[in-house]
Amino acid sequence: MNFLKKIFGTSEKPTDSWTMFSTSKKEVNDLLVSTGQLRIGSDFLQIDDYPFQPSIAYGQTKILVDTIDEIDIESYPPTIKVKDELIFLTSEKRDKIKAFARRNDLRTVRRPDIWGWILEPFLDTEFTKETDERLTRLLNEYGLTKETVDLIRKEVKTQMLKYNFHTMLWEWGGLGAEDVLKAMRTKYDKEDFKEFYDKVMKLALSTKKKEK
Structure with missing residues (x-):
């Protein structure tokens, strides 16, 4: 039922909504792309077949431990921060990632789930007025106005609905930055995707506004 509500809520005419979901088999496969295979060395991380070309992790580059600013082990998936970007690791190796962080004395953090809050309307669950108001307040604490959030949601709407429903992923617990990048990489060309990636x-790295 939530699936049907979201589809038929995307257009004034149901036929237009279904047209939006005429996704090729190739795009479905691309939407569900793997984030690669993580290799953990004594003092480096390396991800084979990382799918996001703007990233320093793309092309199997070794990420040396002294270039890692911080790590969020508890996020889903775990992430490391290198300069101005987050790199997504695999949750399947969370324990080994913890050991790597401990062994190399990496700074650990717990980041707010900014993109999770932005993408909540695209989950396979009801998005209530109360939820909308709560998330609006949370996002405003990080400098995001309702108008800005609405524009972002409008930009990613079609691709996120394809990503979560036409692929039959049916995610209801949470979507995040990794998911929206997977969704939008099938739409944008190289230049536009680089611009979106930076955004x-x-x-994702926003910090809470200081109270005056």
């Missing part, structure tokens, strides 16, 4: 990183 995703900037928002």
